[in-house]
Amino acid sequence: MARLQIRNLEKVYSNSFKAVHGISLDVDDGEFMVLVGPSGCAKSTTLRMIAGLETITGGEIRIGDRIVNNLAPGQRGVSMVFQNYALYPHMKVRSNLAFGLKLKRRPKPEIEDATEAVANTLEIDPLLDRLPKQLSGGQAQRVAVGRALIKKPDVFLFDEPLSNLDAKLRASMRVRITDLHKRLKREGQSSTVVYVTHDQTEAMTMGDRICVMKDGCIMQVADPVTLYNRPENAFVAGFIGSPEMNLMEGALAVNGGVNIGLAGQMLTFGEDVGSRLGMRGGDVLLGVRPQHLRIATNDEENALEGHVSHIEFMGHEVYLYVDVGDIRIVVVVPSEQYHPEDIRDDRIRLVPRETAVHIFDRETGRNVSLSANA
Amino acid sequence: MAEEITVRATTAELASARALAEGRRMHAISSAVRYALLAGVGFLMLYPLIWLIGASFKTNSEIFANPGFIPSEPTLTGYIEGWRTSTPYTFATFFWNTFLIILPKTIGTAISCAAVAYGFARFEFPGKRILFATLIATLLLPNVVTRIPQYLLFRDLGWLDSFLPLWVPSAFAGDAFFVFMLIQFLRAIPRDMEEAARVDGANTLQTLIYIVVPMLAPALISVCLFQFMWTMNDFLGPLIYLSSVDKYPISLALKLSIDTTEAFQWNRILAMSVLALVPALTVFFLAQKYFIEGISTGGVKG
Ligand SMILES: Nc1ncnc2c1ncn2[C@@H]1O[C@H](COP(=O)(O)OP(=O)(O)OP(=O)(O)O)[C@@H](O)[C@H]1O
Ligand SMILES: [Mg+2]
Numbered sequence: 001m002a003r004l005q006i007r008n009l010e011k012v013y014s015n016s017f018k019a020v021h022g023i024s025l026d027v028d029d030g031e032f033m034v035l036v037g038p039s040g041c042a043k044s045t046t047l048r049m050i051a052g053l054e055t056i057t058g059g060e061i062r063i064g065d066r067i068v069n070n071l072a073p074g075q076r077g078v079s080m081v082f083q084n085y086a087l088y089p090h091m092k093v094r095s096n097l098a099f100g101l102k103l104k105r106r107p108k109p110e111i112e113d114a115t116e117a118v119a120n121t122l123e124i125d126p127l128l129d130r131l132p133k134q135l136s137g138g139q140a141q142r143v144a145v146g147r148a149l150i151k152k153p154d155v156f157l158f159d160e161p162l163s164n165l166d167a168k169l170r171a172s173m174r175v176r177i178t179d180l181h182k183r184l185k186r187e188g189q190s191s192t193v194v195y196v197t198h199d200q201t202e203a204m205t206m207g208d209r210i211c212v213m214k215d216g217c218i219m220q221v222a223d224p225v226t227l228y229n230r231p232e233n234a235f236v237a238g239f240i241g242s243p244e245m246n247l248m249e250g251a252l253a254v255n256g257g258v259n260i261g262l263a264g265q266m267l268t269f270g271e272d273v274g275s276r277l278g279m280r281g282g283d284v285l286l287g288v289r290p291q292h293l294r295i296a297t298n299d300e301e302n303a304l305e306g307h308v309s310h311i312e313f314m315g316h317e318v319y320l321y322v323d324v325g326d327i328r329i330v331v332v333v334p335s336e337q338y339h340p341e342d343i344r345d346d347r348i349r350l351v352p353r354e355t356a357v358h359i360f361d362r363e364t365g366r367n368v369s370l371s372a373n374a
Numbered sequence: 375m376a377e378e379i380t381v382r383a384t385t386a387e388l389a390s391a392r393a394l395a396e397g398r399r400m401h402a403i404s405s406a407v408r409y410a411l412l413a414g415v416g417f418l419m420l421y422p423l424i425w426l427i428g429a430s431f432k433t434n435s436e437i438f439a440n441p442g443f444i445p446s447e448p449t450l451t452g453y454i455e456g457w458r459t460s461t462p463y464t465f466a467t468f469f470w471n472t473f474l475i476i477l478p479k480t481i482g483t484a485i486s487c488a489a490v491a492y493g494f495a496r497f498e499f500p501g502k503r504i505l506f507a508t509l510i511a512t513l514l515l516p517n518v519v520t521r522i523p524q525y526l527l528f529r530d531l532g533w534l535d536s537f538l539p540l541w542v543p544s545a546f547a548g549d550a551f552f553v554f555m556l557i558q559f560l561r562a563i564p565r566d567m568e569e570a571a572r573v574d575g576a577n578t579l580q581t582l583i584y585i586v587v588p589m590l591a592p593a594l595i596s597v598c599l600f601q602f603m604w605t606m607n608d609f610l611g612p613l614i615y616l617s618s619v620d621k622y623p624i625s626l627a628l629k630l631s632i633d634t635t636e637a638f639q640w641n642r643i644l645a646m647s648v649l650a651l652v653p654a655l656t657v658f659f660l661a662q663k664y665f666i667e668g669i670s671t672g673g674v675k676g
Pocket of ligand 1: 013014015017019038039040041042043044045046198
């Protein structure tokens with residue numbers, strides 16, 4: 001049973017590069033927290049500080065009710081699964097699993113029982129007498145998970161554990177890990193997880209909550225649905241969702257309706273956007289997801305006119321790449337709603353769904369269209 | 375039409391089978407030539423060794439009379455008399471002395487070099503750069519330069535005419551080459567395993583013993599083998615520090631038989647040389663696999 005609390009955590013590397021800028025994050029007991037962000041945003045650094053593999057240069061980490069800043073990794077009650085498995089190459093799978101318990105001088109029968117139990121859970125019993133080099137990638141990763149599991153730690157740490165596996169295996173391991181987490185939780189074992197990935201599919205499908213990071217700062221912490229529907233800033237909006245949200249530079253003016261001028265055209269939104277808008281005018285980014293744009297019927301007004309540059313047929317949906325002035329946007333249309341005759345001379349008119357429109361302050365990147373709708 | 379195609383196909387198959395057989399024969403001939411050449415050169419290189427072994431079974435008068443290596447009347451007198459030596463001690467004493475030097479030296483080298491290399495390769499500490507530079511500098515320093523100061527040092531310690539000067543420096547990682555070799559080897563090994571061990575609860579020493587040393591094993595075995603062979607062959611060290619005959623190792627004892635006999639008993643010297651080769655050769659062949667692995671991985675990856 002342990003809650004992980006991070007307060008104003010900072011990391012300055014020995015070359016005086018500041019990798020982590022005072023982040024604070026709470027992970028509840030039994031929660032599956034995903035750290036996600038582009039390469040180099042200090043996900044691994046943060047995780048390694050929690051594990052104790054990297055010194056903490058500022059702030060505080062608590063696991064349960066202990067401050068662990070100055071504890072050795074082995075005393076923090078954490079287990080870690082590494083990206084490249086990091087199995088001990090000279091030990092059989094069995095000894096790899098048992099190593100942590102042996103160091104703790106647990107009695108032999110207990111170690112054997114625990115090994116059996118973990119091997120059962122992860123279906124690696126037939127592999128117990130093999131050496132790591134005799135395992136496939138997926139098997140090695142299961143052993144690595146087993147090695148973390150056997151210690152019954154307070155907090156599990158995963159650093160991109162699936163990124164060395166092929167797409168199919170990754171999907172099945174994803175399910176396996178979430179199932180395992182649910183099972184631990186059901187059985188009342190401690191099951192707090194911090195899981196690092198740069199893959200947003202993993203983040204969205206696995207996390208109870210997701211912490212989006214950028215350049216050593218936290219951009220937003222929320223559950224997947226909130227993150228998708230109510231991104232707090234343009235970075236999160238662009239990072240979560242596929243294809244990416246369209247972010248179009250424009251000028252906002254509120255007089256009666258909400259008017260946004262972009263690429264020489266004018267879009268007007270009504271009460272729905274107006275009521276939640278926290279900004280009266282200025283430079284903005286208009287954010288609309290590709291799925292929230294539809295092709296206008298002939299007589300419809302208040303649409304963006306653009307020029308279709310190319311079309312990708314994906315099976316169940318169609319991606320249209322449209323140039324509006326010099327802004328390139330993507331539109332996703334379900335296949336059954338796509339009629340090539342709607343596009344005449346490569347011209348197309350698009351209507352954004354008003355309830356799903358986001359407006360970001362271009363200077364701060366903050367989402368100014370969230371406020372009243374909380 | 376169909377038949378025609380089959381016929382054509384068979385001719386094509388025949389032709390390709392013939393080409394294949396031809397290729398195989400060429401290959402066989404060229405390997406035969408290559409092996410003959412290699413065997414010839416190999417024999418040339420090994421000839422002194424073969425001659426040595428053959429000559430050790432000859433009588434003293436036959437050694438220089440007969441250039442071939444097969445003795446005309448094989449005899450063991452060389453071995454029997456050589457073993458007895460012209461001193462009050464048998465060669466067993468000298469073998470034992472060598473063993474007493476080699477054992478602590480090899481073990482000490484393995485332990486101390488692994489620890490020092492681990493420190494250099496994995497930890498940051500103040501003065502690391504300077505210390506490492508010093509280590510490399512001692513690698514480049516000619517041995518002769520330090521002979522006299524070392525001698526004076528050991529004299530003041532009262533260690534002259536004992537085995538201590540011969541093995542104690544090595545047991546404190548005095549052989550920079552070995553430390554350097556292990557550092558290069560360690561640098562090629564990712565740190566993840568050690569980090570995993572630390573998360574598993576191992577302290578620094580446990581990580582070293584349970585994780586690093588096993589991964590370092592091939593390199594450590596090479597270190598032990600090198601140290602073993604070099605110590606076997608070391609002549610100058612014992613010559614400088616040992617004065618009593620009862621402490622002589624094999625390398626000095628071989629020279630002893632040359633010194634004390636007016637007419638050199640070559641067959642004895644040769645017989646004892648053959649015996650002196652035996653331990654080194656045995657150890658080498660037993661550990662050959664690790665030895666080669668250690669040198670190549672250490673060299674290539676470093
Ligand atoms: N030992 C180090 N010394 C100096 N800077 C470092 C060190 N390790 C990492 N960094 C820097 O800290 C930043 C964060 O690195 P980190 O490895 O945490 O990124 P990450 O989010 O895990 O990226 P990725 O997704 O590529 O694994 C990077 O800019 C990196 O260059
Ligand atoms: Mg990383």
